[in-house]
Amino acid sequence: MRDIGKSFPGVRALDGVTLALFAGEVLALVGENGAGKSTLMKILAGAQPADQGEILIDGQHVRIDNPKAAENLGIGMIYQEFNLVPALDAIENITLGDEPQNGVFLDRRKAVEEASAVLAELGITLPLDVEVARLSVAQQQMVEIAKELRRHARIIVMDEPTASLTENEIERLFSIIKKLKAGGVGIIYISHRLEELPRIADRITVLRDGRAIETRKVADFPPDDVIRAMVGRALEAHFPELPPIAIDAPIVLAVRDLLRPPAVNGISFEVRAGEILGIAGLVGAGRTETLRSIAAADLPQGGEIEILGRRLRARSPADSIEAGVAFITEDRKAQGLILGMTVRENITLAHLDQFVNRELLIDRAKETTVASKFIAELRIRTPSGEQLVRNLSGGTQQKVVLAKWLVGKASVFLFDEPTRGIDVGSKSEIYHLIVELARQGAAIVMVSSELPEVLGMAHRILVIREGRVAAAFSREDATPDKIIAVATGTAA
Amino acid sequence: MAEEQVKTVLTEAAEAAHVKQARLYWLRIVLAALGLLVVVVLVNRAAGGSFLEPSNLIRVLRQITYEAILAFGQTFVIITAGIDLSVGSLVSLTGVAMALFANAMPFHGFALIVATLLFGIVVGAAAGFINAVPVVRLNLPPFITTLAMMLMAVGLSYKLCHGRPVALASGDFTNIGYGLFLGSVFTKLHLPGIPIVVIWMVVIAIVTSVLLTRTRFGRYVFALGGNEEAARLAGIPVARIKTLVYVISGVCAGITGFLLMANFSSGSPNTATGDELLESIAAVVVGGTSLMGGRGSIVGTFFGALLIGVLYNVMNLLGIESYTQKIVLGAVILLAVVLDELRKRYLARA
DSSP, X not given: OOEEEEEXXXXXXXXXXXXXXXXXXXXXXXXXXXXXXXXXXXXXXXXXXXXXXXXXXXXXXXOOOSHHHHHHTTEEEEOSSOOXXXXXXXXXXXXXXXXXXXXXXXXXHHHHHHHHHHHHHHTOOOOSSSBGXXXXXXXHHHHHHHHHHHTTOSEEEEESTTTTOOHHHHHHHHHHHHHHHHTTOEEEEEXXXXXXXXXXXXXXXXXXXXXXXXXXXXXXXXXXXXXHHHHSSOOOOSSOOOOOOOTTOOEEEEEEEEEETTTEEEEEEEEETTOEEEEEEOTTSSHHHHHHHHTTSSOOSEEEXXXXXXXOOOSSHHHHHHTTEEEEOSOIIIIIOOTTSBHHHHHHGGGGGGGBOTTSBBOHHHHHHHHHHHHHHTTOOOSOTTSBGGGSOHHHHHHHHHHHHHHTTOSEEEEESTTTTOOHHHHHHHHHHHHHHHHTTOEEEEEOSOHHHHHHHOSEEEEEETTEEEEEEETTTOOHHHHHHHXXXXXX | OHHHHHHHHXXXXXXXXXXHHHHHHHHHHHHHHHHHHHHHHHHHHHTTTOTTSHHHHHHHHHHHHHHHHHHHHHHHHHHTTOOOTTHHHHHHHHHHHHHHHHHHOSOOHHHHHHHHHHHHHHHHHHHHHHHHHHHHHHOOXXXXXXXXXXHHHHHHHXXXXXXXXXXXXXXXXXXXXXXXXXXXXXXXXXXXXXXXXXXXXXXXXXXXXXXXXXXXXXXXXXHHHHOHHHHHHTTOOHHHHHHHHHXXXXXXXXHHHHHHHHHHTEEOTTSSSSSHHHHHHXXXXXXXXXXXXXXXXXXXXXXXXXHHHHHHHHHHHTTOOHHHHHHHHHHHHHHHHHHHHHHHHHHXXX
């Protein structure tokens, strides 16, 4: 039995965490953002040194000073942002850093053989000779797993592996994880999605404030208990109550036959003032692309968009913002924020015209006032408006993005995966903000891959498949089964 | 009521953090200034006291003027994560073009000076615009488009004047090139006068610095360099801002061309095809502007240019010959950016 024990009493970030992982088990590691999960994993991966404590593998003391040492010890990391070279194909990525050689030349045939062997072992089929940049997120993840397995990883850490996967893809991932387990690999599984843990994990360890609060077998650890351990208190109802839509509420956003092939193939819907429309569907069904077309992030090739009865002909995001559309993108780091700018600068960025005085200079004092107001109202956890956004946690960053769009008087809010990768506490705050916007009469469209979120937060649910509206449900009629059946095309 | 309290507490905490940050910032500047002072005094000793003479300090400022103005324009481009390799050639091109223009004009005096300067600025701006079009429309790397412009501009400037410097027929420009600012006043006070070109540099520094730090345009330049996609989705007119950045660099090249033409009383195709370009880029980078974009300042660039100027000056005073000077300059630039990076890493860890 390979037995891994390690403990690092550390300062602040990690305060004496002890963790044990057995061969062939999946240990789920959960905790709010800032609980110490990533620091702990970085130490294991050799990306950061521990101040104190020790790591044992098979009962032996080991030193992990750098990523190479971790690799040699059979520790593999699969981060949320993959470590793949986009321009290389699957074979080249799987063998990267340890390429089979034929003299001084690369031995492509051997590489194909070795990579295929690993893939076959996992029961994965992939296009092998296209750039990985053109593979889906799920396929890229499989390339990562294959890469680690070929290096004989015995411990694999997966950080939020299901964050961008659809239900089907998650099933496939879980079956792969089961094969890894059967092969004796120990897996540390970090996830915010508590509901999936019973399906995949053997034990759950909860981290809070740099300490391991509790470890139990999954069967003895109901989700409510997990949440209580994570936040240190019982959470009230997960989703806020939705405000009713006024009977005479006007249609704020109307979309007709929106076209942007291949992703969007004729989508129509209407959203009334105060209404939250949830959009469900598989990854790649065209949900994000629909939002992007409305916001003019990509220009639609056909169809009509109307805002409060006025035709919107946006030629750039600037035009759609002018018309009252706020687009909160799914990837806040790449699309929502300027990480090297301060909280204040990010909040005012999209509406700087409001902060320019008569001499055409930016009114710094007014900026500070507005930024402070939002920091207080949204409880943005930052020492000041002058903090760089880069230094904030995921949930806090998301609030900065929200604040940015609240500065303007938008009538339509498009949310794409508004709570991806953020902690339970921030999630609940974001939900309340969305509901508050609806109460004030905004029309809200919310795309989410988390079914409970769509079910709990939307008045009406649209299911999109292959760029078309496959079905629409009222809140009362919608069930997870129905949505999944329509989304996957298995409905009668 | 509880909400109000939360707000007050938060604002106060923010205020305190801000004050602390500002204090740290000034502390750093004071420390740096003290360190510089010690070095300067030591160097001055070694040079027999000649370094700190007012006339020598003014000579340094005068020497860095042209590179500094180019570097101010370059700062905008580099903050957007771009680069403008054409500025040196554009100085030559605008110089020759302006000299031909001035000689062809029928009028004299102030009108001629203004018309010539405007002409040079228009030529520089046009070249900057041409630099920007492929970058903005086709997303081509600015390294290539401005490299192409560098070659075309220098070729064109030789062609325009058939390879010979164009002497200015009018003496109207002499004062700008050689003159002193309020010369008679300074002479009465037994002080060396400040060259007019230095005044130009200072004015351009102030204008560009205000543009970069206090206006919407400046904020957008930083946003664009920090994250172009996020900037676009925030409604920032990315194409327009990017174009303007290259136009500003071209305009700075035009102004530099004007000042050098006035100084030489002629427009020459080989005015600034030597180290000017690379030294101006070095000034920007040594001044703390990131080649990756999103970070930088005009003040930093000025001090970067000043550092390079002081180095040359000191080496001259110490009698170091010019080949060695180049080696030392290169080493110092490398050292400066390495130290800056180490400092940043240290801060990130603390």
